[in-house]
Amino acid sequence: MKRYTSSIQMALNNFFGDAPPSFDLILLGLGDNGHTASLFPGTDVLNEQVRWVKEVYVEEVKMYRITMTVPLINKATNILFLVSGTGKAGILKEIFSAATPQYPAQLIVPEAGSLYWFVDKAAAGGV
Numbered sequence: 001m002k003r004y005t006s007s008i009q010m011a012l013n014n015f016f017g018d019a020p021p022s023f024d025l026i027l028l029g030l031g032d033n034g035h036t037a038s039l040f041p042g043t044d045v046l047n048e049q050v051r052w053v054k055e056v057y058v059e060e061v062k063m064y065r066i067t068m069t070v071p072l073i074n075k076a077t078n079i080l081f082l083v084s085g086t087g088k089a090g091i092l093k094e095i096f097s098a099a100t101p102q103y104p105a106q107l108i109v110p111e112a113g114s115l116y117w118f119v120d121k122a123a124a125g126g127v
Contacts, residue, residue, distance in 0.1 A: 001055040001064045008053045008066065021052055022113075026068075026076040030083045033060070034091050034103025038067035045069060046104060070107045077113040081105070084120040092119065093126035 012021055028036045038056060039046060045056040045067060052072040057064050073079065083092060095105055108115065119127075 001066070005053055005055045005066055009051065012052050021072055021075055023076040025078045025080065026073055028073075028079065028081050028105075028108065030081055030088055030091065030095075030105055032087055032091055034095060034105050036081070036105045036108065037073060038065035039070065039104035039107070041104060046107065070104075073108055074111050075113075076110060078116065079108055079110055079113060080116045080118060081108075082118050083123045086122040086125065088119075088123040089126040092123055096127050 016022075026037075030036055031040075033041055035041060038058065040056070040058050040060060043056050043058065045054045048054050048069045049071055051069055053066060053068055055064055055066050091103070095103055098106065101107055
């Protein structure tokens with residue numbers, strides 16, 4: 001898994017060069033538990049501040065995943081969440097009403113870009 005992570009990191013380094021990494025657009029989803037981009041609650045990748053991508057073992061799904069880290073995502077010019085279905089209504093309500101971040105999706109706060117939430121009527125029902 002680390003080999004794949006290193007390859008992705010190298011590709012990003014080659015693409016961005018010496019410039020700070022910044023994607024024009026990052027499209028994200030939202031899990032029932034507030035996860036996004038394989039950033040799951042309680043995982044150590046949430047605290048990563050240096051690496052742009054990292055492997056993470058997610059006990060909840062019993063598998064390794066590779067994810068972009070919060071700092072890399074937050075450097076994007078535009079970040080868009082796409083959320084649909086009644087199954088997301090509860091977590092969406094919690095995300096928008098929590099005073100302090102409790103879920104990984106709440107860590108997505110663009111440094112200088114814009115954050116958009118595209119939510120269907122069923123998911124927005126609790127907000």
